[in-house]
Amino acid sequence: MAEKHPNELELLSFVEEELSADERQEVAEHLVACRSCSQHVRRLEAGRGALRASPLLELPEERRREILAALPERREPRRSFRPLKRALVIAAPVAAAAALVGVFVLGGTQLGGGGDADEAAREGAATAAEMQAEAEDSGGVEEAAPEAAHAGELVRSVEGPAAEVVNLLRREGIPAVVDPGGSVTAQGALADVRAALLGRPAGDVAVYVR
Amino acid sequence: MDPDELLVRRAQRGERFAFEQLVERHEHRLYTLAARTLGSREDAADAVQEALVRAWLALPKFRGDARFSTWLYRIVVNAAHDVRAKRREPAAEEPPDPADPRDRFAEQELSGELQRALNGLDESYRVAVVLYDVLGCSYAEIAELTGVPEGTVKSRIFRGRGELAERLGTAVEETESKT
Ligand SMILES: [Zn+2]
Numbered sequence: 001m002a003e004k005h006p007n008e009l010e011l012l013s014f015v016e017e018e019l020s021a022d023e024r025q026e027v028a029e030h031l032v033a034c035r036s037c038s039q040h041v042r043r044l045e046a047g048r049g050a051l052r053a054s055p056l057l058e059l060p061e062e063r064r065r066e067i068l069a070a071l072p073e074r075r076e077p078r079r080s081f082r083p084l085k086r087a088l089v090i091a092a093p094v095a096a097a098a099a100l101v102g103v104f105v106l107g108g109t110q111l112g113g114g115g116d117a118d119e120a121a122r123e124g125a126a127t128a129a130e131m132q133a134e135a136e137d138s139g140g141v142e143e144a145a146p147e148a149a150h151a152g153e154l155v156r157s158v159e160g161p162a163a164e165v166v167n168l169l170r171r172e173g174i175p176a177v178v179d180p181g182g183s184v185t186a187q188g189a190l191a192d193v194r195a196a197l198l199g200r201p202a203g204d205v206a207v208y209v210r
Numbered sequence: 211m212d213p214d215e216l217l218v219r220r221a222q223r224g225e226r227f228a229f230e231q232l233v234e235r236h237e238h239r240l241y242t243l244a245a246r247t248l249g250s251r252e253d254a255a256d257a258v259q260e261a262l263v264r265a266w267l268a269l270p271k272f273r274g275d276a277r278f279s280t281w282l283y284r285i286v287v288n289a290a291h292d293v294r295a296k297r298r299e300p301a302a303e304e305p306p307d308p309a310d311p312r313d314r315f316a317e318q319e320l321s322g323e324l325q326r327a328l329n330g331l332d333e334s335y336r337v338a339v340v341l342y343d344v345l346g347c348s349y350a351e352i353a354e355l356t357g358v359p360e361g362t363v364k365s366r367i368f369r370g371r372g373e374l375a376e377r378l379g380t381a382v383e384e385t386e387s388k389t
Contacts (some may be wrong), residue, residue: 063259
């Protein structure tokens with residue numbers, strides 16, 4: 001058997017073709033003589049082959065939509081204005097109007113180039129897009145509007161994360177959403193919600209029912 | 211150049227639509243990472259959901275030091291780890307009910323030889339080989355997102371692949387001898 005065995009990293013580099021020509025030659029010669037190392041190499045290649053032949057798994061379309069719909073609201077520290085309550089019914093026209101304003105202001109500042117106005121325009125455009133997205137989101141889904149968040153009755157506060165609490169409830173057939181503030185609103189009978197949360201440790205995610 | 215940069219900047223400013231496009235770009239890779247790590251479709255979807263909520267909330271703090279995909283993978287790896295830990299806890303308290311042998315979850319388990327072999331690996335090996343061989347990450351990216359040196363990453367790939375091949379029963383002619 002040839003002098004000393006290449007180490008793990010050298011064998012991996014050999015298989016991945018990361019060695020210089022000289023190093024490569026050296027390892028190749030060793031492999032001819034060493035059964036143990038050539039077995040390692042075959043395993044590395046077989047493991048790689050099996051993994052690389054495996055297909056990407058697809059997140060079900062429906063789950064993707066649920067996930068996006070349940071994304072919480074994010075506090076934007078630099079946002080200069082934010083409507084306290086939005087009626088979803090008027091969100092689309094408002095968004096369209098805001099988008100127009102955004103484009104108009106943006107167009108104007110390209111000539112003058114004022115920093116603040118530019119910033120304001122971007123904020124305006126972002127808000128419009130966000131509202132647009134929210135208006136679209138709320139389209140087909142059975143969920144409670146976030147505005148109704150704390151109109152409900154507090155069931156109890158359980159361990160987060162909120163998205164997991166929502167999933168737990170949904171698996172029990174109870175519609176639920178993450179509220180803007182990070183609490184959870186469920187739609188169903190108090191007793192059902194309480195039962196669904198029975199095994200959940202106490203925590204800082206408030207669960208409301210309405 | 212990070213191909214996601216423009217969308218990331220818009221999503222950082224609060225544009226949900228930009229974030230949704232980023233999700234569409236990466237969702238299958240994120241889901242594959244979670245599913246191959248957890249061995250369950252349902253748990254994987256939960257982990258992806260949790261990860262995307264965290265990503266959305268943390269996005270303003272993303273500095274672009276790493277590629278956006280690397281940043282997302284790290285969040286998914288952590289979320290998958292948390293989901294796994296949560297699943298274990300109740301299982302210890304409540305012995306399995308023979309009347310309910312998790313029938314409704316059965317179809318959610320990932321089947322197939324590869325997954326069974328992966329399930330037998332140490333979590334750190336599984337994460338390393340899935341990132342490297344399935345998702346095509348570099349050693350450096352994996353080192354960054356798992357928080358270990360590159361040498362450790364290589365060693366995990368070496369062992370992960372080797373053990374996987376052994377479990378799959380391929381390329382092994384007979385008993386092992388030491389290195
Ligand atoms: Zn050898």
